Amino acid sequence: MTMDSTLALDVEEIRAEFPILSRLLHDGKPLIYLDNAATTQTPTPVLEAYSDYFNRYNANIHRGLHSLADEATAAFERARDTVREFLNAERVEEIVFTRGTTEAINLVANTWGRANLRAGDRVVISEMEHHSNIVPWQMLSTELGFTLSVIPVDARGVLDLDAARSLIDERTRLVAVNHVSNALGTINPVSELAALAHAQGALILVDGAQAVAHARVDVQALGADFYAFSGHKIYGPTGIGALYGRLELLEAMPPWQGGGEMISKVTLTEGTTFAAPPHKFEAGTPAIGEAIALDRAIRWLTNLHFELVTEWEQTLLSHTTQRLESIDGLSLIGTAPNKCGVISFVVEGAHSQDIGLLIDQFGVAIRTGHHCAQPLMQKFGLDATCRASFGVYNTLEEADQFVDALGRVIKMLR
Structure with missing residues (x-):
C-alpha cells in the first residue's frame, strides 16, 4: 500500500476525543497515561x-x-x-x-x-x-x-x-x-x-x-x-x-x-x-x-490510517528509549530489534512498586509488577519490572515529562 505523503497524524486532535486525558491529579498535575498495554482509554465516539x-x-x-x-x-x-x-x-x-x-x-x-x-x-x-x-x-x-x-x-x-x-x-x-x-x-x-x-x-x-x-x-x-x-x-x-x-x-x-x-x-x-x-x-x-x-x-x-499510527508509536518508542538509556543504573528489559511501543525497565537499588507509587504523584501512570508473565520474569531473574506503554494519543512532551519525573523519583529513592 502506498501512503499519501500529505497525510499526518494530528495527535492534539486525537487527544481532544479523550475527555479523561484532560484530568488533573495530585494538586493539579496533568495525567500522563502510559499504561496502554493494560487498558487503552476510550474516545468520545465510542x-x-x-x-x-x-x-x-x-x-x-x-x-x-x-x-x-x-x-x-x-x-x-x-x-x-x-x-x-x-x-x-x-x-x-x-x-x-x-x-x-x-x-x-x-x-x-x-x-x-x-x-x-x-x-x-x-x-x-x-x-x-x-x-x-x-x-x-x-x-x-x-x-x-x-x-x-x-x-x-x-x-x-x-x-x-x-x-x-x-x-x-x-x-x-x-x-x-x-x-x-x-x-x-x-x-x-x-x-x-x-x-x-x-x-x-x-x-x-x-x-x-x-x-x-x-x-x-x-x-x-x-x-x-x-x-x-x-x-x-x-x-x-x-x-x-x-x-x-x-x-x-x-x-x-x-x-x-x-x-x-x-x-x-x-x-x-x-x-x-x-x-x-x-x-x-x-x-x-x-x-x-x-x-x-x-x-x-x-x-x-x-480511520486514523494504521501506517501513521505505527509510525508515531515507533517515534515515541525510539525517543523514550534513547532518553532512558542515559539514566545511570537503569536497565532495559527486552531489547528486541522488532518491538511495539512497550518499554520495561528496572532501576538498581529501587523496587519497581516504589517507583510506580512515587511517579504516580507526578501524574504519570505506568504499570509495575510481573505483568501476568511470571515465567518470563523468572527468565530474567526478576520479580517485577516497571512498564511504560504508548497509545496513539501520547506525545513526545509526555514522554519527556515521564523521563524527567522518573529521574526525580530515582533521586528520592537513593
Missing part, C-alpha cells in the same frame, strides 16, 4: 455509540420481532462484520464474540483441545506468554496427559527460532504464541511459526491482544488458524473481544457452554442439536452494547 444503544434501541438480539430487537441485532451483526474486515477473515462466520482474549483462548482449549489432544501429543508455547496462554494449556495437559513444551527467549527477549524448529515436530498438534509480548513489546515472527506448525500438520493459535491496536493484522497472510484479541486494548470497552477461527475448525469443534442462542433444537427425549458457527459458541445474551462500541472503536482507529 462512548457515544455505547450510550446510544442503551438510550435508543436497547433490546435482546436474534430472537425478537419488534423494531428495537431488529435494530440491536443488525448493529450487533454489523460489529461482527467489522471485526471480520479488520482481521481480514474470509467469512463472517469465523468471528466469535467472547469476553476477551483470555476467554477466547480458554474456548479453544476446552473445545478444540479436548476434542483433539491426547497423551503423547505436544502443545508448544513460548517463554514470553501471558498467563492466559499458559494456564489453560497447563490445566488441560494435567488432565489429558499431552506434553507442554516451551520455546525459550534470548537475553534480548527474542524467540529462539532454532529451538522452535526443534520443538515443533511430528508430535506437535498446536503452537500457541503471542503476536506481541505484553511485558517486552517483542513482535514475534508469527507467519514463520505458522509455517513451521503447518509443515508438521499442526495448528497455530495467536494471542493478538497486544498487536491489534498498533499495526494491521491479516489472519490469512499470517497463516493463523485461531487469533484472539480484546476490545479494551484497542480503545474499546472491557468485557468484549473476539476469536477468529478457520470455519472448518469451528464447524468441527464441540460447543463449550450450553444455553440459549447456541442451539438449533432442544428436546427432553432426543437431546439437543447445535447452531452453526459462530452462534454455537455464544451461549446466552451477549455483551451487545460492548460489541457495538467495539465496532465503533475499530472504525475510529482504522
Whole structure:
C-alpha cells in the first residue's frame, strides 16, 4: 500500500476525543497515561455509540420481532462484520464474540483441545506468554496427559527460532504464541511459526491482544488458524473481544457452554442439536452494547490510517528509549530489534512498586509488577519490572515529562 505523503497524524486532535486525558491529579498535575498495554482509554465516539444503544434501541438480539430487537441485532451483526474486515477473515462466520482474549483462548482449549489432544501429543508455547496462554494449556495437559513444551527467549527477549524448529515436530498438534509480548513489546515472527506448525500438520493459535491496536493484522497472510484479541486494548470497552477461527475448525469443534442462542433444537427425549458457527459458541445474551462500541472503536482507529499510527508509536518508542538509556543504573528489559511501543525497565537499588507509587504523584501512570508473565520474569531473574506503554494519543512532551519525573523519583529513592 502506498501512503499519501500529505497525510499526518494530528495527535492534539486525537487527544481532544479523550475527555479523561484532560484530568488533573495530585494538586493539579496533568495525567500522563502510559499504561496502554493494560487498558487503552476510550474516545468520545465510542462512548457515544455505547450510550446510544442503551438510550435508543436497547433490546435482546436474534430472537425478537419488534423494531428495537431488529435494530440491536443488525448493529450487533454489523460489529461482527467489522471485526471480520479488520482481521481480514474470509467469512463472517469465523468471528466469535467472547469476553476477551483470555476467554477466547480458554474456548479453544476446552473445545478444540479436548476434542483433539491426547497423551503423547505436544502443545508448544513460548517463554514470553501471558498467563492466559499458559494456564489453560497447563490445566488441560494435567488432565489429558499431552506434553507442554516451551520455546525459550534470548537475553534480548527474542524467540529462539532454532529451538522452535526443534520443538515443533511430528508430535506437535498446536503452537500457541503471542503476536506481541505484553511485558517486552517483542513482535514475534508469527507467519514463520505458522509455517513451521503447518509443515508438521499442526495448528497455530495467536494471542493478538497486544498487536491489534498498533499495526494491521491479516489472519490469512499470517497463516493463523485461531487469533484472539480484546476490545479494551484497542480503545474499546472491557468485557468484549473476539476469536477468529478457520470455519472448518469451528464447524468441527464441540460447543463449550450450553444455553440459549447456541442451539438449533432442544428436546427432553432426543437431546439437543447445535447452531452453526459462530452462534454455537455464544451461549446466552451477549455483551451487545460492548460489541457495538467495539465496532465503533475499530472504525475510529482504522480511520486514523494504521501506517501513521505505527509510525508515531515507533517515534515515541525510539525517543523514550534513547532518553532512558542515559539514566545511570537503569536497565532495559527486552531489547528486541522488532518491538511495539512497550518499554520495561528496572532501576538498581529501587523496587519497581516504589517507583510506580512515587511517579504516580507526578501524574504519570505506568504499570509495575510481573505483568501476568511470571515465567518470563523468572527468565530474567526478576520479580517485577516497571512498564511504560504508548497509545496513539501520547506525545513526545509526555514522554519527556515521564523521563524527567522518573529521574526525580530515582533521586528520592537513593
